[in-house]
Each structure stands twice: as C-alpha cells, then as structure tokens.
Amino acid sequence: VLRTAGGAPLVIKLLEGTQGIGVVLADTERSAKSVIEAFRGANVNIMVQEFIKEAGGTDIRALVVGGKVIAAMKRTGAEGEFRSNLHRGGSAAAVKISPEERSTAIRAAKTMGLNVCGVDMLRSNHGAVVMEVNSSPGLEGVEKATGIDVAGKIIDFLAKNAVTGKTKTKGRG
Known part of the structure; x- marks a missing residue:
C-alpha cells in the first residue's frame, strides 16, 4: 500500500x-x-x-454541474496546515483553472456518474491530480469566493433535465 x-x-x-x-x-x-x-x-x-508537497497546502475545488465546470475556487490552508478545508481555517478565492484542470474535473464527474459534484484537485509537478470527488459539496464557500449563484445553477439544471417517473430511488419515500 x-x-x-x-x-x-x-x-x-x-x-x-x-x-x-x-x-x-x-x-x-x-x-x-x-x-x-x-x-x-x-x-x-x-x-x-x-x-503532493508542491501544492503547498493549496487545492482547487471545481463545481461541475451537467458536465460543465460552473465555478472554481482555490482553497489555501491556514498557516502550517496541509489541509485546505475552509472548516479547518483555510481561505478561498476565485481562480481561473487551466483547460487541463477543467477537463480533469469534467472527466472525474463523468467517471463517478455524477451530474452535480465538487472535484478537489491539486496542482502537482505532473499536472492536475484529483484528490476527491464530493457528491454533496458545500456551496457557501464557492458562492462567496466567486460570486456565482451555484445553487441556482444546480436548480436550473435539475428543472431542465428532470424527467417525471425516471428516478432511481429504491423503496418508499
């Protein structure tokens, strides 16, 4: 291992x-x-x-909705912290991602079969590295950092693509 x-x-x-x-x-x-x-x-x-030492406690969170990156932020860990989570004292700012990072995020979402997700990536010496694909990403940090109404974009996607009676829910409720 x-x-x-x-x-x-x-x-x-x-x-x-x-x-x-x-x-x-x-x-x-x-x-x-x-x-x-x-x-x-x-x-x-x-x-x-x-x-990935060269990431320096910084990562990229790309929000993918319907096969498109709709927002991206750079998260930087608190002083001396390798984790960049906002809940651990990190900070966030809007970031322009590279075509490779955009493509990587979209492929990660597609591979996981997710229409809505947050893809966490690191900038390494050998390109974008996916750390995690989050099927239930928090929106407050990315909305605040980018000024983009991510929740509204998710709702718009669902309203446009929902098909009555075609859910995969098992059981009742």
Whole structure:
C-alpha cells in the first residue's frame, strides 16, 4: 500500500471523514504504518494518497454541474496546515483553472456518474491530480469566493433535465 502511493510522506484519510476531519499526514513510513494499523484496528475504511508537497497546502475545488465546470475556487490552508478545508481555517478565492484542470474535473464527474459534484484537485509537478470527488459539496464557500449563484445553477439544471417517473430511488419515500 505504501509503495503504491509513492512512499512516505503520505496522506491517510478516513472515508467517512468530512471537512478535513480524519485526514492525517504521515511523514515517515513508520508513522504511516502506525496510523494505518490504528485505523484498521478501529475497523474503519481508509484511503492512502500520495502527498503532493508542491501544492503547498493549496487545492482547487471545481463545481461541475451537467458536465460543465460552473465555478472554481482555490482553497489555501491556514498557516502550517496541509489541509485546505475552509472548516479547518483555510481561505478561498476565485481562480481561473487551466483547460487541463477543467477537463480533469469534467472527466472525474463523468467517471463517478455524477451530474452535480465538487472535484478537489491539486496542482502537482505532473499536472492536475484529483484528490476527491464530493457528491454533496458545500456551496457557501464557492458562492462567496466567486460570486456565482451555484445553487441556482444546480436548480436550473435539475428543472431542465428532470424527467417525471425516471428516478432511481429504491423503496418508499
């Protein structure tokens, strides 16, 4: 697992985590093994990712709706923090993304089968790297940073594309 992710340092994430909670930076192979062992012992699902040092605690959140990036923000972690989550004290600003980043976000959404999602990417030495695809992204940060009515664009997309009786909901309710 450690070699597959490029070796230490590594980022280890609880799959059930949110807002940066349950995300650990393991600086050494020894600490990575210790953290993985602890999470496995707690019987929780984890993901191990390469640590992209050159990102410098900054990531890009692209909001994809209906196969188009409708808004993008750059999130920067608080001083000394590798996580860029706004709930961890990070800040956000509108950002112009590259054609490669735009294409990567759209492909990630399509691969996951999502019409609405937030795609979190890092700018690495080898191009855009997808960290996470969030099927229920928070909108307040991106709306505030960009001035774009993201919720309104999602509603417009749903109103235009909804087909009565064609939902995939299982059960009642």
